[in-house]
Amino acid sequence: MRTSTAIELDKTLPARAPARGPAPDSIELSIVMPCLNEAETLAVCIRKAQQYLEVSGVRGEVIIADNGSTDGSRQIANAMGARIVAVEARGYGAALIGGIAAARGTYVIIGDADDSYDFRALQPFVDALRAGGELVMGDRFLGGIASGAMPSLHRYIGNPVLSFLGRVLFDNKISDFHCGLRGFRRDAILALGLRSTGMEFASEMVVKAVMHRLDVCEVATTLSPDGRSRAPHLRTWRDGWRHLRFLLTYAPRFLFVYPGLACAAFGVAGIATLAPGSVTLGHIELSATTMLFAAMLLLLGSQLISFGVIARLYGVASNLWPSSRRVEWFRARFSVERGALAGGVLTLAGISGATLLIGGWATTGFGPMDGIALMRLAIPAMVATLLGLQTVFTSFLIGLVDTRIT
Known part of the structure; x- marks a missing residue:
């Protein structure tokens, strides 16, 4: 499936260096x-990108962020x-971070060098960027996925x-979320401080762009079977897990707080009902054991909520993600x-309760007591004591993580 903006590739186009471009x-x-x-597919990808630039009139450059190729x-x-940027740190994300840092264009479009994306059909991305988009994602499901271009496990699950x-x-x-062909304003993406070196870089870019409220949009693109004879670098379960881990790590509300x-809530309801x-x-009796x-x-639950609060504050303090009204409200009121x-x-309330229990036991001469009533x-008393101590230590940890809280 081809978009209307696709530029037909001239098979006779020689593999030559383009004329010197603008400053x-x-x-x-x-x-x-x-x-x-x-090596199998790089030449055709470069040629398509160069022909797009020549035919469209867009002033541009083609950068190959090489991650240690030996072929x-x-x-x-x-x-x-093409400009070659050597990136020593290994990984998909590391290569792109190096390539983006070296880019000289106002806009950057990234795409895999396996000939699965059509670099002749970049005009929708450029148009969206010129219209004010800060991150323009390709949508393969809208544009069309050719037979054999994506494994069924990836496509449907x-x-x-x-x-x-x-x-x-x-x-x-x-x-x-994971289309490898996307365009963006270079300055806007650099300001996000992307740091993932692996395949999860694709998720980090989208997540941080959304969290920082960049103008994010989508355009239709196509996906074709890649032209390589070897297996792709992507590993289904390993990289799928890394993407999932990243998404959960950057969503502490869903991972911890909720x-x-x-x-x-269930714990409080249970204690209040059975006390x-x-x-x-x-035919079921709920008693002290259920309590x-x-x-x-x-x-x-209290520990998970504490983890969520600390994670959120740590993320803001470390510039992993931006602050929010809730975070600033908490910072203004907590010390x-x-x-x-x-x-x-x-x-103190928990210890007082325990003291009363010991006092009641003393009145019986420290003899046998009703175990159910005692529980x-x-x-x-135990819950109050533990919650209180946890709150004290968590407060100090919050102060250590977020130095703005005194």
Whole structure:
């Protein structure tokens, strides 16, 4: 499937170095291709990109971000007049970070050098960038995926599931989260501080662009079977997991806070319901043992919520993602002293409850006691004590992570 903007490739076009272009500061577009032993397909990709620039009139350059090729890829790129940027750090993301940093264009379009993307059909990306787009994603599902171009596992499960999670976790409408053909304003993407060196770089770019509220849009593009005889660098399960891990790591609300709130809510409900006495549901009796598990849920929930708060603040303090109104509201009102005071009150309440229990036991001469009744009193005292101590120590940890909190 070809878009209307595709430029027919002249098969007779010689593999020559293009004429000297304009001064570096007048380059509008840099086409960057990561490369690791792509000798089979690199020449045709460079040729297509060069012909797009020649026919469209866009002032541009073709950059090959070489990641240590040993099959003659660098010699091919040099013979065809492409700029070669040697990137020593290994990985898809590392190669692109190096290539983008070296680019001289106002806009950058990145795409794989395996001939699966048509570098003659870049006009929709350029048009969207000129119209104000800061990140323009290709949508392969809209433009068309040729037979055999994408494994069924990727096409019907991997990409749709990860793209769905990306939309839900980060509140956006991007249909194809992992399309390798995309364009962007170089300065806008450099400002994001991208750092992933592996395949998850593709996810990091989209996630951070959304979090920083860049103008993100999509245009239809096509995907063809790559022209290589060897297996691709992508590894389904390893790289799929790395993408999923990245998405979850950058969404602490969904990874920590929401599960923590659910656990804490069930725990509080269980303790409050069972503290006065046992509850019978049909033939099932819920008693002190169930209350103990409710306490476990409450403690687990409080820990997860703490992890979420710390992760969110750490991300902001480390410039992994931008701040938000919720974060600034929390920063304005929280202090280590207030947190420690609240934790101290909870701890004191728990210790007081335990003291009353010991006092009641003393009145019996420290003899036998009703175990069920004892647990109904001991569990709330234990939970309050542990929650209080956890709050105290978490408050100090928050102060250490985020130095703006005093």
